[in-house]
Amino acid sequence: MTEPTRHSPLRRTLLLGLLAGLSLTMFLIEAQFPLPVPLPGVKLGLANLVTLFVISRFSVREAAAVMLIRILLGNLLTGQLVSFSYALAGGILSLAAMAVSHRLLKGKSLWFTSVMGGVSHNLGQMIAALCYLGWGGVVYYVPFLLVSGILMGLLIGLVTQLLLRAWVHTGEHPE
């Protein structure tokens, strides 16, 4: 279930393009429904379903590419320059953490990798905030962002893991 796929380069590019589009769509849809929590940075992170999927079935490098495209286009379409830097900071740290976790766990327990991703994403954004706002009370958001990161990471991770398991077992996937 967690073995990388063995597609031809062309097929790979096509699939990744599709996945990037999917990730972007999820991001845009999620942006339409802000959570009723007055804390900056709290979100479901639906697009990470795709990121996890690509990490699991392709490679970290390709997941990074997909995530970068999503951040670039997503912020181009919805946000300003500021949100772009926050998203980038969160994304880079999140990807790094997930890469390490995925490697250490040898591809297993994807849900935990997702939790690590969620937590580090929020920490990355906190670091960006500290750069913009200077040291101060913003750090008091950290515990709340950790709670959110853990919960959302867990949710997304479990869904992805179950999805992968169901997909493989139907025997209808291309490989």
Next chain:
Amino acid sequence: MKRNLILAAVTALLFLAAVGGCWLVMHMPGGMVAVIRQDGKEVYRVDLSQVETPYTMSFSDGAGGENVVLIEPGAISMQSANCPDGLCMQMGTIRTGGLPVVCLPHHIMIEIEGSTPDAPDVQAY
């Protein structure tokens, strides 16, 4: 299965620690001096306990971003802002130390002193 158990335990511990942190932040004692910073630099400071009539102050980030802060006896809040998400207005009114009110897009932070973590250049003004 054992691996999942260990990971679950680690996650649960992290979660509990985070929840504990939340509780601490929400029950932190604080002073009454509100400080407004933009781009990390202090732009306004007021002792909320000395305020008798409410008034507002406007801040702009030089790129079209406008924020209006409402200062009342013992309380401070973001009255209006033209930022894309408007989260800063949803954060409500703060009366004591702890969570600040921030407008991330416009780099503005409002916090009440007495609870800010010590930093080298925060106290010197």
